[in-house]
Amino acid sequence: MRRITAGLFIALDGVVAEPQDWHFPYFNEEMGAAVGEQMGTADTMLFGRTTYEGFAAAWPEREAAGGPDAEMARHFGDVRKIVATRHDIALTWRNSEVLQGDLVAAVTALKQEPGGDIGLSGSVSIVRQLLAAKLIDELHLLIHPIAMRSGMRLFEEAETPLPLTLLRSATFETGVIHTVYGPGEILEGGYEQARESLS
Template identity: 35%
Template sequence: MRKIMVAAFVSLDGVMQAPGGPEEDPTGGFEHGGWVAGYPDDVVGAAMGELLSKPYELLLGRKTYDIFAAHWPHITDPNAPDFAIAEAFNRVTKHVATHRPESLAWNNSRTLGPDPVAKLRELKKEEGLALLTQGSSDFLQTLFANDLVDELRLLVYPIVLGRGKRLFGSSAKPAGFRLESSQVSPNGIIVAAYTRAGDVKTGSFALEEPTPEEIARRNDLR
């Protein structure tokens, strides 16, 4: 069965908007575009290289698709630093959540159709390559709300951005994840891999018999 893997650059407060540059996504008045570029790191480069070295197909929201389609096909110099990524992204199949399927001009692009959730459930039942997201913060909310994510690959940067599009919104379905691997880069970036691991586990540290003060406190919350 296919897996959906979410890969994301995030700040300590969970913002993932416009990590690559000021003009990437300034919507909502976001002023810190390009926040990843201030922390160049060989460990992060190696982690991304390892992630993208495995067979995959891309799973993208429409806004990220447009960003990628305006950038990666135009890297044609074999000596360019990102040529290997460009070559891979141009080659692989791109599954796109869009209401404008007729405008998917980038080669090997496919629409997820009028019901992306249903289509993804079908794709996940198939034998095939992993579906890897990049960016797509708005579309990720749909994936998390419908419990479609099997793995997370997070690069957590030691910064607080305060506002911006976040990895997890209030619509995310509660879910447990298991940490599979982690490391901290020289610049303090946490590189972590998680896999889906059942439901959220809960318990209680309360006294077996609540005190009168505790009962009163609970009543005040109602």
């Protein structure tokens, strides 16, 4: 079965909105390697409409410019790109298509197809839905040492918690923490159990 990996730049207070306004001062080779690890192995990319339009406006030009990011831009252009949207959209980037049908059902079927990893970058609304459906195998959070104090957060208020399992983590020289989570189970226990760990 294919894996789905999702990557997000996130502030300490959970804000994921407009990362281009605050995360670039923290971008170094360590972060570049982490992004490459998560997205560079994917042969399919899944987007929400807004993220797709942002990527489609930027990455083809970067590929044509031939700069240091041209190789990543070429990879993004070559892979299959699927856009989950209920709106009409101009598919201006090569190898792009619109996801047909219900998101969870369609992504469940996509995971059963032959192929490599399916990568998401941003696309918060899609990530939320797929996390709730336990369809994301790895959630890569690049946690920046800044609290934005306003803006959309990754996790909305809901009636039920969303447990995750920490798979691995690393701290970068900039203070960014790269955490990778998988699906988890809700743990049980109370103070009686916890107090046995007190010194």
